[in-house]
Amino acid sequence: MRAVALSDDEVIRLLNAHFVPVYVSMEDYHGKAARVPEDERKAYQQIYRSAGAKKLSTGTVHLYVATPEGEAIDSIHVAHAKTEKVIGTLKAAVEKLGVPAGPTLVEPRPQAATPEAPEGALVLHLTARAVPGKAGGFWGELPGEDYIVYRREDQAAFLPPAGAKAWEVEREAALKLLRHFYPSTENNDLAKQEIEAVSLRASLLEDGRVRLDAGLRMKHPFYHKKDDCRVEATAVGVLEIDAVKGLVKDFRMATEKAVYNGGTFGVAVRTVRP
Amino acid sequence: MRTMLAAAVLLASGGEDLSWVAKRVDEWQPRPSERKFDRIGWLTDIRAGLALAKEHGRPLFLFTHDGRMAIGRC
Numbered sequence: 001m002r003a004v005a006l007s008d009d010e011v012i013r014l015l016n017a018h019f020v021p022v023y024v025s026m027e028d029y030h031g032k033a034a035r036v037p038e039d040e041r042k043a044y045q046q047i048y049r050s051a052g053a054k055k056l057s058t059g060t061v062h063l064y065v066a067t068p069e070g071e072a073i074d075s076i077h078v079a080h081a082k083t084e085k086v087i088g089t090l091k092a093a094v095e096k097l098g099v100p101a102g103p104t105l106v107e108p109r110p111q112a113a114t115p116e117a118p119e120g121a122l123v124l125h126l127t128a129r130a131v132p133g134k135a136g137g138f139w140g141e142l143p144g145e146d147y148i149v150y151r152r153e154d155q156a157a158f159l160p161p162a163g164a165k166a167w168e169v170e171r172e173a174a175l176k177l178l179r180h181f182y183p184s185t186e187n188n189d190l191a192k193q194e195i196e197a198v199s200l201r202a203s204l205l206e207d208g209r210v211r212l213d214a215g216l217r218m219k220h221p222f223y224h225k226k227d228d229c230r231v232e233a234t235a236v237g238v239l240e241i242d243a244v245k246g247l248v249k250d251f252r253m254a255t256e257k258a259v260y261n262g263g264t265f266g267v268a269v270r271t272v273r274p
Numbered sequence: 275m276r277t278m279l280a281a282a283v284l285l286a287s288g289g290e291d292l293s294w295v296a297k298r299v300d301e302w303q304p305r306p307s308e309r310k311f312d313r314i315g316w317l318t319d320i321r322a323g324l325a326l327a328k329e330h331g332r333p334l335f336l337f338t339h340d341g342r343m344a345i346g347r348c
Contacts, residue, residue, distance in 0.1 A: 002343060007310035015335055021314050022323035023337040025348070043320040047336060064336040068327035078339070093333050105326055106315035111344035112304075127302050142308050145345040186340065188347040211292065238295050254298035268302035 001063075001078045003141035005086040014090040016104040019065075026060040046070045065093045073097075112145050114272050120152030122248045123273040128183050133264025137229070138222070139184035140263070146180040147272070155248045158202065158210060159241055166203040169212070174200035181258065182220045182231050183265040194219035196230070212237030212253060222261060233258035235267065311343075 005011050015021045028036050029044055051058045051072035063081055065074040073096065074089050093099075117123050125147055130140030150157075150173070157173035178198060179190045197217040202210055214235040222229045237253030253269040317323045320336065327334045341348030 001337070001339070002311050002346070002348070003308075006314065006337070007307075009310075012310065012313050015314050018332060019335040020317065020323045020327045020330070020332050021335045021337070022317045022320055023339065023343050024318060024320060025342060026338055026340055040319065040321055043324060044336075044338075047320070047334075060338055061340060062338050064334075064338070066324075066327075066334040066336060068324060068331065068334065070324055070334070073333070090335070097333055099332055102330065102332075104315040105330060105332070106317055108313050108315045110309070110312050111316065112346075113344075127304060129302055131302070142346045143302075143304050144347045145304065146347070147345075184346055184348075188341045236292065236295050238292050252296050252299045254295050254302070266298070266302055268299040270299050270303075 001081055005081050005083045008083045008087075011083065011086055011090065014087065014094070016108075017101040018094045018099045019090070020105060030060075043070060047072050051075045063089070065089060067097070115147050115149060117149045117273065118151060120247060121273075122150040122155050122251065122271065124148045124150070124177065124251055124269050125272045126177075126180050127268045128181065129266055130183065131264055131266035134259070135263055137183075137259075137261030137263030138265065140265075142184065144182075144184040148177050148180060148269075150176070150248070152247065156246060158212075158239055158248050158251075159243060159246060160202070160204050160210070164204070166201065169200040169202050171198065174198055174214070177253075177269065178214060178216050179218070181216055181218070181233050181235070181255070181267050183260050183263070185220065185222045185229075185260075187221050187224045189224065192221050192224065192226075208241070208243075210237075210239040210241055212239065214253070220260070229261040231258065231260045233267070237269070 027033050029041050047064050047066045047070050048058055056075040057077050059077055061078045063076045064072050066072045127143045127145055129143035157169050161167055195218050199215045201213045205211055216233045218231045220231055221227050233255050234257055235253050235255040239248050240250040242249050251271045255267045258265050323334050339348050
């Protein structure tokens with residue numbers, strides 16, 4: 001959806017000029033991770049139920065067009081939301097409601113915003129994408145991104161212990177990063193992963209930088225149910241450190257080789273705010 | 275000069291050229307064509323969306339999904 005219809009110039013123009021665009025994750029509205037307040041959940045339910053009452057399609061992965069009063073006037077299941085259909089639906093709503101073109105009401109901004117972090121924190125940005133190799137096995141149209149934050153005190157795991165030239169990064173610190181080494185799938189629940197093997201070896205280079213060698217074998221279900229889909233990856237990292245302050249100044253890591261469910265993918269990690 | 279620099283880098287990294295790591299990290303960053311979604315003036319709260327819709331007499335476009343759309347994890 002995001003990769004096709006919502007990246008189309010005409011869809012973008014129509015949404016900005018005639019609509020108030022909203023996107024929400026249903027994980028915030030239902031289930032154990034629900035976190036929106038009751039009146040927000042009711043606002044969603046009103047649109048959902050009014051669509052059902054009008055025999056429009058409904059579901060959790062959906063597009064709805066609603067009046068300002070929250071009455072659905074059209075809907076499309078994401079699986080059927082081809083660009084032409086979305087454009088047709090938007091234009092029909094504009095015509096039906098007589099909505100003139102106007103300015104974009106909310107300033108567009110990067111949606112994958114860097115998270116807030118305490119002073120001294122190491123904030124890493126991770127990109128997981130399809131790369132040349134064997135295709136398939138995951139959603140490859142767009143990269144998946146994550147932010148990983150190591151507090152000041154957590155960064156000691158990447159610094160050499162006194163007198164050491166090589167050491168193993170503690171498992172918890174390693175997994176905080178390596179659990180995000182998976183391509184775009186329907187499931188993004190890290191708690192559903194099974195770590196089968198993990199290692200993150202560090203060594204001090206002669207120029208004072210730190211080299212990391214990562215190895216990972218991890219089950220990561222494609223959907224929210226158990227399956228045999230697994231990640232197998234090796235990666236190399238190069239870190240610039242401030243041994244006196246006990247901080248990582250720069251962190252770059254890339255996979256040498258990574259496969260998931262038969263497809264080849266790559267992961268790149270970089271510092272966004274030291 | 276370039277050869278000397280490369281040799282110095284190799285020596286410092288224990289004999290292996292690690293410049294491929296930074297190069298790969300740069301190459302694999304999200305591209306502008308993959309961030310066109312960001313050109314839309316999104317809200318992420320239905321109540322705020324309905325309030326703005328009423329204020330400006332516009333319809334609401336609601337996209338519901340699983341996962342985290344903003345970071346492509348969905």
